Amino acid sequence: MVGRQQAAGGSRWRGGGGAAAAWWWVAVVLGHLVAPARAGLLETNPGLAYNFYQKSCPSVDSIVRSVTWAQVAANPALPARLLRLHFHDCFVKGCDASILLDNAQSEKTAGPNQSVGGYEVIDAIKAQVEQACPGVVSCADILALAARDAVSYQFKASLWQVETGRRDGTVSLASNTGALPSPFAGFAGLLASFQNRGLNLTDLVALSGAHTIGVASCSSVTPRLYQGNATSVDPLLDAAYARALMSSCPSAAAPGTVNLDGGTALKFDSSYFTNVLNKQGTLASDAALTQNAAAAQMVQDLTNPIKFYAAFSMSMKKMGRVEVLTGTSGQIRKQCRQVNSS
Numbered sequence: 001m002v003g004r005q006q007a008a009g010g011s012r013w014r015g016g017g018g019a020a021a022a023w024w025w026v027a028v029v030l031g032h033l034v035a036p037a038r039a040g041l042l043e044t045n046p047g048l049a050y051n052f053y054q055k056s057c058p059s060v061d062s063i064v065r066s067v068t069w070a071q072v073a074a075n076p077a078l079p080a081r082l083l084r085l086h087f088h089d090c091f092v093k094g095c096d097a098s099i100l101l102d103n104a105q106s107e108k109t110a111g112p113n114q115s116v117g118g119y120e121v122i123d124a125i126k127a128q129v130e131q132a133c134p135g136v137v138s139c140a141d142i143l144a145l146a147a148r149d150a151v152s153y154q155f156k157a158s159l160w161q162v163e164t165g166r167r168d169g170t171v172s173l174a175s176n177t178g179a180l181p182s183p184f185a186g187f188a189g190l191l192a193s194f195q196n197r198g199l200n201l202t203d204l205v206a207l208s209g210a211h212t213i214g215v216a217s218c219s220s221v222t223p224r225l226y227q228g229n230a231t232s233v234d235p236l237l238d239a240a241y242a243r244a245l246m247s248s249c250p251s252a253a254a255p256g257t258v259n260l261d262g263g264t265a266l267k268f269d270s271s272y273f274t275n276v277l278n279k280q281g282t283l284a285s286d287a288a289l290t291q292n293a294a295a296a297q298m299v300q301d302l303t304n305p306i307k308f309y310a311a312f313s314m315s316m317k318k319m320g321r322v323e324v325l326t327g328t329s330g331q332i333r334k335q336c337r338q339v340n341s342s
Helices: 016-034 060-074 078-090 119-132 139-152 174-179 187-195 201-212 239-248 271-277 284-291 293-301 305-319
Strands: 215-217 257-259
Touching: 060 078, 060 119, 060 139, 078 119, 078 139, 078 201, 119 139, 187 201, 187 284, 201 271, 201 284, 201 293, 201 305, 239 257, 271 284, 271 293, 284 293
Parallel strands: none
Antiparallel strands: 215 257
16 A cells, blocks of 8 residues: 555446446445444454444544545545555554654654655544543544545445454554565565565455555656666556656656556546556556466456455455554553653
C-alpha cells in the first residue's frame, strides 16, 4: 500500500441495469461478510472482540462512520489515505496507533511515511469519541474503524467487520519502519515482509488490491521508466502504459504523482488485478505478483469482484490482529498524537 491519494475514475456503479445488477451482488457479498458480527471475544484472537465497546461506548461505531463519511464526501482522496495509514501502522510494531504519535524521530518522520496522510480525520473522530466516552476507545481502534468506513463509503455499507479492543502503544521510532514493504520489492521480498507480520501469500495478493485507489509518487515509478537520463522501460511494464506514466513523470527526478489504477482510481473495485495481468500495474511491486505462479493465479481469481471483496475483507481482519496490545498492555490515549502524561 504505497502512497496514494485519489483521482477521477470511471462510473461503473451508476446508471442502467448494469448498475442495478452490480449493487445486487455487492449487497449479497456485504451481507455475507458482516452477518456473523456479534458481541464477544474471538476464540482465534483472545483480547479482540466484535462490538467490544457495546456497553462502554455503544455510540463509537456510529460516531466513527458519521465523521468519516462526512470527510470522505468532501475529500475523495481519504479512503486511500486512511487505508494506507492503517496499513503502515500495523506493519510497524503492530496495530497500536504508533504512527499517529508526534514525538521526535517518530514513525511519521521516516521516508516511507512522509507522504502518509489522514491524521486530521483521526483527530476529528477522537475528539467526538472522547466527548461521548472519555478515556474508553483507543486510537488504534479508531484508525481501524475509520479505514474500513472510508473504503466502505461508496457502498454505503460496511465492506468488512472490524474487531476492536486494541490499546495504544507508547513507542514510535522512525528506525522501526524498515518492516514496511518497498514499492521496488520483488516477489520474494514482498512475501518475506508479509510473512514477518504473520501474513501469507493470500494476504499479500488480496491486500495489494488496495492499489485500486489512490496515487503513487513519481519517485516510486520512475526507476521503471528511466536509467539516468535515458529511457529504460521495465520489460514487465506495458509499453503504452509506460508512455502514459512518462507523460506524468517526464524525467527520473520528476515530482508529482500518478494514479495507481489508471482506469477507475476513485472506485474500490477489482480492476487493479486486471491491470496487473495486462502489465499495467503502476509499481514494480505490483508487477512482482505475476512472477510467481501461485500469486499470478490468485491475481487472475481476484479479477472477479466478489472474490476480491471477500478475500480483501478476510485479509484486512487478519492484518488488524497483527501484534495488537490488549487487556492492560499499552494505554488508551487521550489524544492520538501524544502519549498520556500520567
